[in-house]
Amino acid sequence: MRTTYFNEKDVILSVNDYNYLSDNISETFNISYGIDKNFLYGCGISIASILVANQGTSLTFHVFTDFLTEDVRNKFSKLAQKYGARIIIYLVNCDALKSLPSTRNWTYATYFRFIIADYFAGKAKKVLYLDADIGCKGSIKELIDLQFTENEIAAVVMEGNTAWWGKRAETLHTPGLAEGYFNAGFLLINIAAWNAEEISKKAIEMLRDPEVTSKITHLDQDVLNMLLVGKARFIDPKFNTQYSLNYELKKSVVRPVNDKTVFIHYIGPTKPWHLWGDYPVSACFLNAKDHSPWKDDALLxxxxxxxxxxxxxxxxxxxxxxxxxxxxxxxxxxxxxx
Structure with a gap:
């Protein structure tokens, strides 16, 4: 049964579909982003990095945003054409999200992932959601081939250590989090299970509950962790290797990115598209930029x-x-x- 919180007709204002997939392709892997205007640049390069690292793979990208220009549309179209991919841009009415909790670092756009999961109900078996500050440097074949069990709602990557998990479990009054807490910038979603459990609906209701919002510090990430206890599969950290470019300012720094890393998640306020973020660890992003329609655009x-x-x-x-x-x-x- 298809149970969703968001009605497609209410939230999707328009669709721009740039389809350059080969005519003989029967299946494609779906990757989605939910962004505001501040992350359009990063999103374009993130997509380019996946295409550069996975050439020959049938990929469809879904970009949900509330801001779009003719220049951005043209660049996404050229990107899809260059790599024989499909990129669909959805202009979203996000009025229903603007009353939800937000911070200086996390705007209402963080809640687009709930619209995305609802949109794909009945349309796809699984969808990969990525934050726009993620760069790809390896094959995603394992994710394409991953098969969920019936009760698994998502595949996720752990964040922090046992001490952090214990603090989250105590703060959020959710004992199960002591066994693991994940970063929501990477979510491989089992669409049928997500909708059967009404995750979007439950999450939004929790985010409108003062008792819940008084406890959370990581907005929808905290809420999703609370809802998916025992229902998520923890996978290899190589699929969401977190690194802040501001760590480069330290006297000594451990860089977790290695040859096995598939996705680098550039957490923190400094991004690889910033003028001051040019470090070796940004190479996959900068290389993708050079092989994209954004190649002549200056870093911000x-x-x-x-x-x-x-x-x-x-x-x-x-x-x-x-x-x-x-x-x-x-x-x-x-x-x-x-």
Missing amino acids: APKTAAQYRYCAKHQLHQKQFVKGILSYVLYFKKKITK
């Missing part, structure tokens, strides 16, 4: 006071002393006039 310069501050720190760390000092001056100017 800082705009906010916080971005100028991080930019200055990274430039000084990279021994770009004049640029770093100038960025600090602009940071203080932004901070004073804020």
Whole structure:
């Protein structure tokens, strides 16, 4: 039975379909993103990185966004054409999401994953949801071939360690989380099981419950962890290897990315599309950019006071002393006039 919280007719305003899959393709693997305008650039390169690393694989990408320009449409179309893929862009009415909890780092766009899971009810067996700050450097064949058991709602990757899981279990009053807590930037969703359990509906209702929102600190990620206890399959960390580019500022840093890594998740405020995020660990993103319609687009310069501050720190760390000092001056100017 198809049970969804979001009605497709209410939330999908328009669809742009760029289909360059080969005519003899019978099956394709579905990958989805939910983004606002701040992540369109990153999303395009994320898709490009998957295509570069998985050439010859039949892939369909679904981009759910509330902001779109003609230039972005053209670039997604060219990207699909170049790699013989299919990219579908959905313009979304997100009014129902704007009243949900948000933070400076997490806007209402984080809840697009619930619209996505509901949209695919009855349309696909499984869908891979990715955050737009994820780059690909390896084969995703294992994910394409993965078969769920009937009761598994999603395949996920653990975050943190046993101490962190214990803290989450205590804070969220969910003892089962002591056995593992996952990062929701990567979700391989078993669509039928998700809808049978009404996960989107339950999650939204929890996010509107003051008793729940008083406990959560990671918004929908906390809620999904609470709902999927005992119903998620934990898979290899290579599919969601988290790394903050701000770790590069430390005197010593452990870099978890290795030859087995499939997806690098660039957590934190500095992204590889930022002017100050050019490090070896950003290579898969920058290489994908060079092989995409975004190849001539400049990396993004800082705009906010916080971005100028991080930019200055990274430039000084990279021994770009004049640029770093100038960025600090602009940071203080932004901070004073804020």
